[in-house]
Amino acid sequence: MRAGPSQEEVRQHNLGALLRHVHHEGPTSRAVLAAGLGLNRSTILGLAGDLAAAGLVREEAPQETGRAGRPSLVVRPEPARAHVLAMDVGVERLSAALVGLGGAFLDRREHRWPAGQPQDPARVADLLAGFARDLLARRPPGGTWVGAAAAVRGLVRHPDGLVGLTPNTGWKDVDLAGALTDRLRRHLPDLPDLPVLVANEANLGALAEHRRGVGRGSRNLVYLHGEIGIGAGVISAGELLRGARGYAGEIGHLTVNPHRGRPCGCGARGCLEAEAGERALLEAAGRDGTGAEAVRSVVAAADLGDVTARAALHRVGDWLGIGIANLANLLDPDLVVLGGTLRDVYLGSAAQVRSRINTNALAAVREGLRLRVGALGDDTVLIGAAELAFADLLARPLETLARLSGR
């Protein structure tokens, strides 16, 4: 706040708050907005009017409520007016989507490759840039492109987005953000020159479940993402916890079995992902192959009574429980969300996971802790990337739109 915000800054802030509300919560009546934002109704009227004039929202009569009296108009986000490019460099697939204001997927592209096969960063950037060109060429008429973000599985430095390391695919110090920004600039010379943001997949998953999934209403949650390795995204007091350089959340490399542990791709021994990751599960179940489908087949086999599959899930659930107990003792979240393949692993080993948490987390910590599988399915990370890409517009809607619509 420093020298104190000006009237105009307060207005921009309130415009952002209103747009964020309808972007995340969907169509909302002016009366509910006034209560939710702590503003009076005439202020809401003015703010909604300004956003409607810019085309970002539409005001309309609510559906018939059957109640007497003049109904409060509903403010609805306009998906076609502003959209972002969300990209995800997954272990098994490369995805890109055009996502409209309000969170609707307007269009999408996907490329699958064999799980775990190392991918050349330049080829990844080429493929994503191709998707981007294609998606943006078909974007809604009258719409403005307001942001772009990509998720990677690895250590991503904040705020510049340098990919320091992807332990399971071997990238080291890769400037994917720069590579994508350059390609989009060349491919799309008529569009605004937008920097592509890059972030860690579990952080984006945490953002997605916090804003749109099972974590709505929680201000202290951890999202665990399984996909070969295990990553965590931590929301603390409503904000993403980044750490000093952006590397916070590397729960996959928590040492849980230091002396007898399995070797991990990071060079250490007994890391959580070496004990509870996909490879550990599949090996314990005596399966070849990798990837989500292989994990699901173990869970399905265990359901049908396969003893080896059950024992493998039991073993992995035990380690997963220790990992969750550790993060609970250290972070005291009220919610842990399991996503990616950990969703399936947890559904197949919930009793074991909970039993370990009961033993290894402090009573006061575990008593208030809920465990839930993610609500957003395979698009969780992509949804989080869209949220990150919308951040500028949602912080300063009219300024951002004016700047980007100019071209």
Add this chain to the structure above:
Amino acid sequence: MRAGPSQEEVRQHNLGALLRHVHHEGPTSRAVLAAGLGLNRSTILGLAGDLAAAGLVREEAPQETGRAGRPSLVVRPEPARAHVLAMDVGVERLSAALVGLGGAFLDRREHRWPAGQPQDPARVADLLAGFARDLLARRPPGGTWVGAAAAVRGLVRHPDGLVGLTPNTGWKDVDLAGALTDRLRRHLPDLPDLPVLVANEANLGALAEHRRGVGRGSRNLVYLHGEIGIGAGVISAGELLRGARGYAGEIGHLTVNPHRGRPCGCGARGCLEAEAGERALLEAAGRDGTGAEAVRSVVAAADLGDVTARAALHRVGDWLGIGIANLANLLDPDLVVLGGTLRDVYLGSAAQVRSRINTNALAAVREGLRLRVGALGDDTVLIGAAELAFADLLARPLETLARLSGR
């Protein structure tokens, strides 16, 4: 920010920012304040004048600089004008201090008891209230008592301060805050009716080292406090990380040795404090007794070549390194501060600790990580309690002072 702050709110905010600056940094010239707070010099002049009129600061000519030109006046906090009561329920001693604005200890009291002997909460409250009565009776004339806070070694619920559990002294659901507030109200009927705040010792240690110790300038640090058990206080993006209920930081109960580990007071096995706490060190060194002095004697013996003491420190340093590697991978701090008896343990086992961090923390995480012993010695926690007790005054200086000086 919601509907936007009024002019008066902005002024209160700026008064707080100026007072916080001189409280933490000591006497500061108006010119440096203007630069540091991002305000112009006439605003600083007005704010410093208001604080001086209330007696909270004094403005005076700086010491001779030898430079030409009119020197900028220096703003200095007035320790006698506002003071707090800081209390610490330690394992070996009970302490209380009257701390003046600017952080000076004006007076103090202490009671020692045998380390590890369980203390009755009512007796602790009685002793502390006696200290408080004595300290406040002799407080500086013209001074106003503006806050009180006490530290305990255990799980403290936020924001009400209920002590859920002190694993090493056996308290469970103790309302120490209420007990102290009641006693102070009865003992000191002529003084303002101030609520006593209660907080976790490692959280307060983190606050102290962050504001006044080796953690100044770091926005992402972890303070580790050893005193029978091991607790952590986490500063993330400049703020104390509390978790959903205030229990964050229970690093002592991170499971690091699940299968072969030693039993822990919490009921689990292989917790960090079971492997690297005081008892583990003293047992490995073949010593009787408990407490800081016993720990220091092991470190001293190892220095003199005692093979058993060296082996014990080596073993404990190994586990401490695993614990620090784990919190580094999860939180990505740029600084870990070792306090309490961990200060001595670390000085006696630094090579082992660092070697384990090199093996078990990810390269990108450990490369930017510094380890330091605390700068504030045995009063770290008490200093943190004083900081917590000053929070109201520093947030809204004139309002708080007017409210409390009225009586």
